[in-house]
Amino acid sequence: MLTYETSFRVRYAETDQMGVVYHANYVVWMEIGRTEYCRNLGVVYRDLELNAGVGLAVAEVHCRYIAPARYDDLIVVETGIVSANARVVQFGYRIREETENRLLATGETKHVFCTKDMKPTKLPEEFRGYFGIAR
Amino acid sequence: MLTYETSFRVRYAETDQMGVVYHANYVVWMEIGRTEYCRNLGVVYRDLELNAGVGLAVAEVHCRYIAPARYDDLIVVETGIVSANARVVQFGYRIREETENRLLATGETKHVFCTKDMKPTKLPEEFRGYFGIAR
Amino acid sequence: MLTYETSFRVRYAETDQMGVVYHANYVVWMEIGRTEYCRNLGVVYRDLELNAGVGLAVAEVHCRYIAPARYDDLIVVETGIVSANARVVQFGYRIREETENRLLATGETKHVFCTKDMKPTKLPEEFRGYFGIAR
Amino acid sequence: MLTYETSFRVRYAETDQMGVVYHANYVVWMEIGRTEYCRNLGVVYRDLELNAGVGLAVAEVHCRYIAPARYDDLIVVETGIVSANARVVQFGYRIREETENRLLATGETKHVFCTKDMKPTKLPEEFRGYFGIAR
Numbered sequence: 001m002l003t004y005e006t007s008f009r010v011r012y013a014e015t016d017q018m019g020v021v022y023h024a025n026y027v028v029w030m031e032i033g034r035t036e037y038c039r040n041l042g043v044v045y046r047d048l049e050l051n052a053g054v055g056l057a058v059a060e061v062h063c064r065y066i067a068p069a070r071y072d073d074l075i076v077v078e079t080g081i082v083s084a085n086a087r088v089v090q091f092g093y094r095i096r097e098e099t100e101n102r103l104l105a106t107g108e109t110k111h112v113f114c115t116k117d118m119k120p121t122k123l124p125e126e127f128r129g130y131f132g133i134a135r
Numbered sequence: 136m137l138t139y140e141t142s143f144r145v146r147y148a149e150t151d152q153m154g155v156v157y158h159a160n161y162v163v164w165m166e167i168g169r170t171e172y173c174r175n176l177g178v179v180y181r182d183l184e185l186n187a188g189v190g191l192a193v194a195e196v197h198c199r200y201i202a203p204a205r206y207d208d209l210i211v212v213e214t215g216i217v218s219a220n221a222r223v224v225q226f227g228y229r230i231r232e233e234t235e236n237r238l239l240a241t242g243e244t245k246h247v248f249c250t251k252d253m254k255p256t257k258l259p260e261e262f263r264g265y266f267g268i269a270r
Numbered sequence: 271m272l273t274y275e276t277s278f279r280v281r282y283a284e285t286d287q288m289g290v291v292y293h294a295n296y297v298v299w300m301e302i303g304r305t306e307y308c309r310n311l312g313v314v315y316r317d318l319e320l321n322a323g324v325g326l327a328v329a330e331v332h333c334r335y336i337a338p339a340r341y342d343d344l345i346v347v348e349t350g351i352v353s354a355n356a357r358v359v360q361f362g363y364r365i366r367e368e369t370e371n372r373l374l375a376t377g378e379t380k381h382v383f384c385t386k387d388m389k390p391t392k393l394p395e396e397f398r399g400y401f402g403i404a405r
Numbered sequence: 406m407l408t409y410e411t412s413f414r415v416r417y418a419e420t421d422q423m424g425v426v427y428h429a430n431y432v433v434w435m436e437i438g439r440t441e442y443c444r445n446l447g448v449v450y451r452d453l454e455l456n457a458g459v460g461l462a463v464a465e466v467h468c469r470y471i472a473p474a475r476y477d478d479l480i481v482v483e484t485g486i487v488s489a490n491a492r493v494v495q496f497g498y499r500i501r502e503e504t505e506n507r508l509l510a511t512g513e514t515k516h517v518f519c520t521k522d523m524k525p526t527k528l529p530e531e532f533r534g535y536f537g538i539a540r
Contacts (some may be wrong), residue, residue, distance in 0.1 A: 008413065012440065012450075013157050013433045017150035017206055017319075020388065023328040024148060024297035028418045031294075035417065047415075051288075057338075058293040063331045068388055071152055072440070074453040096469040117288065118338055130493070143278065147305065148298045152454075155523065157434075158463040162429035163283045168340070172280065180282075181342040184422075192473075193428040194391075198466045203523055207305070207316040253425065253473055283427050287420035287476055294418060341422055 003080040006036035007098060010073045020081035026105050027061055032091045033077035034109070037091070041130045052124055056089070063107035067097075074098040084131045086122040088112055125134040138215040141171035142233060145208045155203035161240050162196055162235035165228045169244070172226070176265045187259055191224070191246040198242035202232075209233040219266045220259040223247055271403035273350040277368060279341045283379055289337035297377050298364045303347035304379070307361070311400045319386075322394055327357070333377035337367075344368040354401045356392040358382055359382040408485040408509035411441035412503060417479045425473035431510050432466055435498045438482035439514070442496070448533045450531040457529055461494070462514040472502075489536045490529040493517055 016022040038045045049055050076098050080091040095105040113123045151157040172181045184190050211233050217225040230240040248258045286292040308315045319325050346368050352360040365375040383393045421427040441452045454460050481503050487495040502512040517530045
């Protein structure tokens with residue numbers, strides 16, 4: 001599986017009173033991984049929405065938490081496409097702490113291509129190659 | 136000043152590793168106070184955006200923090216209009232913890248009425264009375 | 271399954287540029303459902319952390335999105351315990367929009383009881399009854 | 406005024422249904438600017454909390470919004486210290502969009518040095534030089 005890595009530091013805002021990153025933020029981090037994965041493929045997700053009028057509605061999120069992330073940790077999100085067709089695409093993620101190379105979490109998200117008013121649609125043909133979808 | 140009170144409990148997600156509510160969340164709480172203040176006046180803010188195509192772009196936020204809020208505290212936001220005209224409205228807020236009646240913060244926000252594409256506009260006449268603006 | 275319902279309105283802060291609630295917020299909503307479910311059982315989650323020094327580290331989150339939630343929607347989270355033992359508890363959720371009674375999402379979370387320094391522990395006996403765990 | 410610049414891209418999670426960045430996120434961005442400013446001075450804020458047991462409680466936030474930020478914009482936060490003594494430090498910020506070099510917002514935050522239980526304290530002497538505070 002082709003993957004792409006993106007990294008950033010944990011924000012203070014992302015911690016909770018347990019002293020670790022609040023778990024819902026990992027779902028935000030997967031979105032960052034997805035955006036940068038697409039950019040690296042040559043698809044600027046913003047343009048997909050603005051120019052082609054196609055969005056990626058989230059249909060399912062799954063995350064397994066292995067070790068806690070802490071404030072100021074350097075996080076790496078490794079993102080890949082698990083499966084894709086003209087209607088549905090599934091991404092997989094591995095979230096690591098960089099300095100000690102600890103695996104923090106793994107996850108998957110499933111998305112449905114949709115129009116601006118949230119109706120399911122097919123990804124326009126010109127974009128399919130980027131996602132490894134045969135025309 | 137006519138004020139309206141709305142209340143809710145602190146979410147775990149809103150705390151940070153200092154063990155108190157992360158300060159940016161007070162800005163979100165002011166928005167909740169504003170929405171409920173407007174609803175109480177008879178203006179559903181959602182309808183203002185959807186039907187009249189008018190939004191309230193935030194031009195300025197000011198918040199003074201007096202005492203920390205903690206997870207599960209019952210918060211009361213007291214909201215009022217400080218000043219208003221057809222182009223600009225200013226809200227004031229007092230944020231309290233209910234059980235021990237502690238004052239947590241005070242703040243103000245300034246807003247500019249705007250169109251869907253974020254251009255300044257005047258509030259339509261039919262809504263002015265709600266905000267105490269003379270036609 | 272014994273369930274408990276809690277409700278609140280969608281915050282403007284929770285929407286995204288697709289015009290619907292950003293998906294990670296459903297994970298926050300599950301936490302609200304969990305807190306209120308526990309409170310209704312007689313366990314104030316804050317006291318569990320503060321007094322007994324026991325927390326609930328999130329081990330897994332799974333959410334299926336069925337229909338989008340929008341700003342100002344009245345949301346109901348129905349929460350129940352799927353399974354529990356002295357080390358692990360699993361919650362299940364149904365998230366609905368109240369006015370039109372639309373099902374928006376379903377989900378589950380798995381938690382491990384942990385000490386303040388995030389080590390796995392067993393739930394103290396005095397709390398087990400609340401979670402339906404045989405001593 | 407010595408300033409330090411840090412940059413990052415706008416997250417989808419940070420937008421709202423007006424199609425722009427939700428205003429409370431600028432307050433989070435100021436915190437990122439502050440963290441990186443301190444790191445550049447040689448003070449890792451995490452270590453200040455962990456090792457010296459000193460935190461920076463936020464006493465006041467002020468933000469003026471000039472132009473909206475949008476999803477995927479490259480944001481630059483320019484941070485400097487406006488004034489500092491052993492008890493209080495004030496930071497100033499300019500938030501810009503990098504590509505077209507548009508000024509988006511300016512702001513200030515005021516902080517009180519505090520102990521782990523949120524009592525006001527003096528910054529330990531060894532750290533004062535970093536903040537330009539005479540001993």
